[in-house]
Amino acid sequence: xxxxxxxxxxxxxxxxxxxxxxxxxxxxxxxxxxxxxxxxxxxxxxxxxxxxxxxxxxxxxxxxxxxxxxxxxxxxxxxxxxxxxxxxxxxxxxxxxxxxxxxxxxxxxxxxxxxxxxxxxxxxxxxxxxxxxxxxxxxxxxxxxxxxxxxxxxxxxxxxxxxxxxxxxxxxxxxxxxxxxxxxxxxxxxxxxxxxxxxxxxxxxxxxxxxxxxxxxxxxxxxxxxxxxxxxxxxxxxxxxxxxxxxxxxxxxxxxxxxxxxxxxxxxxxxxxxxxxxxxxxxxxxxxxxxxxxxxxxxxxxxxxxxxxxxxxxxxxxxxxxxxxxxxxxxxxxxxxxxxxxxxxxxxxxxxxxxxxxxxxxxxxxxxxxxxxxxxxxxxxxxxxxxxxxxxxxxxxxxxxxxxxxxxxxxxxxxxxxxxxxxxxxxxxxxxxxxxxxxxxxxxxxxxxxxxxxxxxxxxxxxxxxxxxxxxxxxxxxx
Ligand code: SIN
Numbered sequence: 001x002x003x004x005x006x007x008x009x010x011x012x013x014x015x016x017x018x019x020x021x022x023x024x025x026x027x028x029x030x031x032x033x034x035x036x037x038x039x040x041x042x043x044x045x046x047x048x049x050x051x052x053x054x055x056x057x058x059x060x061x062x063x064x065x066x067x068x069x070x071x072x073x074x075x076x077x078x079x080x081x082x083x084x085x086x087x088x089x090x091x092x093x094x095x096x097x098x099x100x101x102x103x104x105x106x107x108x109x110x111x112x113x114x115x116x117x118x119x120x121x122x123x124x125x126x127x128x129x130x131x132x133x134x135x136x137x138x139x140x141x142x143x144x145x146x147x148x149x150x151x152x153x154x155x156x157x158x159x160x161x162x163x164x165x166x167x168x169x170x171x172x173x174x175x176x177x178x179x180x181x182x183x184x185x186x187x188x189x190x191x192x193x194x195x196x197x198x199x200x201x202x203x204x205x206x207x208x209x210x211x212x213x214x215x216x217x218x219x220x221x222x223x224x225x226x227x228x229x230x231x232x233x234x235x236x237x238x239x240x241x242x243x244x245x246x247x248x249x250x251x252x253x254x255x256x257x258x259x260x261x262x263x264x265x266x267x268x269x270x271x272x273x274x275x276x277x278x279x280x281x282x283x284x285x286x287x288x289x290x291x292x293x294x295x296x297x298x299x300x301x302x303x304x305x306x307x308x309x310x311x312x313x314x315x316x317x318x319x320x321x322x323x324x325x326x327x328x329x330x331x332x333x334x335x336x337x338x339x340x341x342x343x344x345x346x347x348x349x350x351x352x353x354x355x356x357x358x359x360x361x362x363x364x365x366x367x368x369x370x371x372x373x374x375x376x377x378x379x380x381x382x383x384x385x386x387x388x389x390x391x392x393x394x395x396x397x398x399x400x401x402x403x404x405x406x407x408x409x410x411x412x413x414x415x416x417x418x419x420x421x422x423x424x425x426x427x428x429x430x431x432x433x434x435x436x437x438x439x440x441x442x443x444x445x446x447x448x449x450x451x452x453x454x455x456x457x458x459x460x461x462x463x464x465x466x467x468x469x470x471x472x473x474x475x476x477x478x479x
Contacts, residue, residue, distance in 0.1 A: 001319065003037050003094050003184070006087045011038045013207055014190035015047070016054040017200030022047070026180055026207065031097040031327045031361055032317050040183045042208040048175075048216050051204055055146045055173040056222050058201025063143045063171035065199070067122045070169060074118035077196035081111040084192060092156050092185045093318040097326040097361075098281050100318055109441065110157035110189075113459060114165045116443040120464045121169035136475035141468040143171030144248060145224035148217040150210070150238070151186070152230045153179035153329055154284045160186055162443070162458045163227040163250075164203060170467035172225070173202040177213045181329055218242045225467065228252070229286075232407075232452045250456030250466050252448060254381050255286040255409030258402035259438075260424065261302060262395070263295040265414035269436055271305045273414060274387065277438030279313060279365060282325045283385040284333070286453075287410035287432070287440065291371075291378055293390045293398050303369050303389055307353050310387065315362045327361030328384055337363045337384030340377040344368045344388055347375050354386070373401055381407070395420065399427045409449035412438060431457075 003009055011028075012019040022041035029036055062070075081088065089103035098106070127139040149163040160176055167174040178186035183205070190205045206213060214234075217223050218241035227250040228238050235253040242249060259277065261270045278289040294302045318326035328334050341356040345368060354366025363384050371377065371388035378388070392398045402411060411430040415421050425433045431449040434440040441447065446457035456466050 001090075001094065003091065006091060008084055008087050008188040008191045009091065009184070010187040010191045011040050011184065012187070013041050013043060014187065014194065014203070014205045015051045016058070016204065020047070028095055028181070028184055030094050031329050033361070037094055037184065040187070040207040043206050043213075045212065045216055048206055048213060049220070051175060051206060052146060052217075052220050052222050054201045055175055055204060058199060059143070059146055059171070059173035062173055062199060062202045065171070067124070070171065071118045071121040073196055073198050074114050074121060074165060074169060077193050077198070078111050078114040078118060080192040080195055081107065081114065081189070088157065088185065088188055090319070091188050092182070093326070095182045095184050096153060096156055097318050097329065099323040099326050100321070102281060103318070106155060106158050109443075110161040112443040113158065113161040116459070117165035117169040117464065120166070120461060123461070124170060124464060124468060134476075134478060136478050138473040138475060140471040140473060142471050144467055144469050145172060146222050147172045147174040147225040147227065147467060148223045149174060149176045150214060150217070150226070150228045150230065151176060151178050153181040154281055154286075156182035156185035157189060159229045160189060162447070162463065166464045167467045168198070168202060170464060172467050175204045175206055175217065177206055177210065177217065180207070180210055183207045214238055215241060218247070219245065221245045224248060225250075227456075227458075227466070235454065248466070250458065251454040252286065252456075252458060253409075253452060253454040254407055255288070255449065255453055256290045256379075256381050256405045256407040257287055257410045257412065259289040259292045259412040260398045260402060260414065261292070261294045261298065262413070262415040262417065262420060263297045264416045264420065265298065266416060266436070267298060267301060267305060270414035271302065271309060273412060273434070273436065273438035274306060275309050275438070277412060277434070278387050279325065279385055282328055282363070283337075284329065284383050286381075288383070289387065289412060289438070290381055291390060291402070292387055293392050293401060295398070296391055296393050299391050303352055303367070306367055306387065306389075310365045310367055311353050313365050315364070325362065325365060325385055328363055333384060334358055334361075334363050337382055337386050340380070340382045341366050341368060341386050343376040344371050347372070349375065349388065352389075373404060379405070395424065399424060403427075403429045406452040407449070408451035409453035410434065410440060
């Protein structure tokens with residue numbers, strides 16, 4: 001399909017209210033067949049530095065725009081995105097590979113952050129605190145200033161809107177560097193933001209070399225906040241680079257999500273929950289089930305039921321109706337999944353369905369049982385459609401194995417025992433716990449992790465705080 005016929009297709013950068021090009025460009029490919037869709041600019045350093053300066057000038061005006069007006073502009077953007085859901089989804093599938101039905105879902109999910117924060121724009125309440133001396137303590141919440149966002153390829157729309165919407169709602173300006181694999185969804189979103197009527201310079205999309213843009217954004221003293229979603233390795237690097245300018249940071253980094261299925265679980269619900277969390281986006285999400293711990297009494301039944309569901313998954317071009325699993329983003333991603341499957345089988349895991357060797361852009365959805373903590377897939381994020389099943393006997397053992405990782409993003413528990421779910425939720429060292437569900441993402445909920453999975457929360461009222469500074473004003477001698 002020719003992507004350029006879509007009315008919101010754009011391959012120029014959106015900077016200070018202008019669509020700009022550059023001499024050097026970067027190809028964007030379709031992961032399904034490796035064909036080149038288009039190319040986007042590799043912006044020069046001087047252009048990005050100028051964009052940051054312009055964003056600072058724009059922010060000084062934007063923070064004075066009434067909360068109501070900011071809210072209305074966000075609402076316009078939300079409406080336009082939903083009106084163009086189909087085109088946005090098509091662009092996303094072409095550059096990212098996920099099935100069209102998932103792309104449509106992601107566009108709605110992405111838009112829901114804009115809707116949520118259009119409402120939160122009006123609710124950035126401060127405080128008046130009783131004082132112990134003759135003064136009045138006032139707390140103002142103020143926009144932090146120019147922000148930067150560096151976003152990943154697995155969710156080309158939602159990871160942008162959940163950073164941009166609270167930033168704009170709070171009165172900040174923002175520069176977004178989308179993943180090099182998926183800049184077209186970001187540019188299409190910018191096209192709709194232009195139509196929504198936001199003032200010049202408060203929302204910018206810049207493309208080019210990730211390393212050099214990351215360095216420019218983190219080292220700029222004008223950029224007051226960086227929000228990054230991606231690997232722990234790159235997050236740590238950006239954090240180090242940000243240290244000289246003492247930036248506020250939000251980091252949503254790697255995960256290694258455990259799913260614990262207890263004997264008391266509703267088995268069908270647990271199997272469906274694992275399907276939802278494991279195979280969404282072909283397993284390429286930070287909150288994907290990475291380790292599936294199943295209690296001994298239901299172990300065999302669980303494995304059998306999961307096998308049937310996994311074998312029913314249809315692989316194919318994301319644009320084809322009925323496709324459940326699209327291509328992985330690139331060859332490197334496929335090789336990693338294959339390595340995890342092979343390692344598990346070499347160390348005693350038993351293949352239930354699937355295979356370790358793939359011949360095209362897909363990874364065959366694979367289940368291996370009798371997996372143990374010593375295997376690679378227990379330690380590293382697989383980021384693909386491989387479901388390793390571990391057997392456990394006691395609750396303590398399941399919790400201990402689940403926490404045995406440097407990561408702490410999402411975790412899942414399936415149980416019908418109310419005391420158990422409260423006990424285990426408290427014991428799990430994770431930022432998020434799904435109980436009897438594999439789908440936890442929601443604009444109204446605080447998304448984020450602990451340990452090496454990151455800092456800060458996105459979505460919800462807490463997501464707004466990430467773009468606000470607290471100012472304490474002391475009103476003295478009031479009596
Ligand atoms: C992620 O994989 O980082 C995001 C997943 C989500 O928001 O559901």
